[in-house]
Amino acid sequence: MKIKLIANPAAGSAARDRIERAVMLLEQRGATVDVTLTGARGDAVQAAAAARHQDYDRIVAAGGDGTLNEVINGLAPSVIPLAFIPLGTTNVFALETGIPFDLEQACALVLDGMSRSICMGKADGHRFLLMAGIGFDAEVVRGVSLPLKRLVGKMAYVVSGLITLCRYRPHLLEVVTEAGVRRQAYGVIISNGRLYGGRFVVSPSASLYSKSLSVCLLLRKTRLGLLRTMAKIAAGRPLLVDEAIQLRARKIVVGGVGVPVQVDGDYLGELPHVFQATFGELQMVLPQWSADVEGGTP
Secondary structure, three states: OEEEEEEOOOOOOOHHHHHHHHHHHHHHOOOEEEEEEOOOOOHHHHHHHHHOOOOOOEEEEEEOHHHHHHHHHHHOOOOOOEEEEEOOOOOHHHHHHOOOOOHHHHHHHHHHOEEEEEEEEEEOOEEEOOEEEEOHHHHHHHHOOHHHHHHHOOHHHHHHHHHHHHHOOOOOEEEEEOOOOEEEEOEEEEEOOOEEOOOEEOOOOOOOOOOOEEEEEEOOOOHHHHHHHHHHHHHOOOOOOOOEEEEEEOEEEEEOOOOEEEEOOEEEEEOOEEEEEEEEEEEEEEOHHHHHOOOOOO
């Protein structure tokens, strides 16, 4: 098997050593591995875009959710199966799909796993696998210090969250679906999978295998109300009808003035944006139960 490995040596602790071991494990099984190590934002996009025109049997992203997001944006649309070796600080996609965190098991899945078409989201052409956040969570992502993230991992988001909470003012958003449904909200989370920011669940019906996206409209317009909503999500408690509205849509237009947007944990820009579901542009190598169970959880 001929493999293109696109790896982020700055993803998580001991990432470089884990990448070297992954190459060894794959080669011990007879694979030929061509490695590209990323050094800056956009490197994984370029490496994946170049690889899609070559005769690889597998393309493998090794890193965190951000690395995986870059790879899909360079690779798709493509018929070459994409696999993932989680090395990052959170690895929500691995949690969502059951991809092993154990390196030997993850490498075995790369070689032995079956591929399946999944749905992706697009934000004005920029693809995402997990979710898009509009409002408070995107402001938190925008405020994360990259040097601090490299030093303390997920705690960098906590620091940014506390700083953001002290100064953030929710803005009114206008949301329109392809069916003509119009709603207003003060925050929007568009989900392609059940898990959000770790093991938190915002949209229980979201699925990587559906041809539509789940849309959660956050209705609280004060910082205190927003804090209460986020606390309920963190505690795993369901949101009430006066706190959130759940929709499903294939296309969503979200408008607002100066409101930030993040996709898969990376800052994208400000509104307005058009979000839509795309199916069949990407084949991913996943555990068998992930392909068998709607929503990707056993």
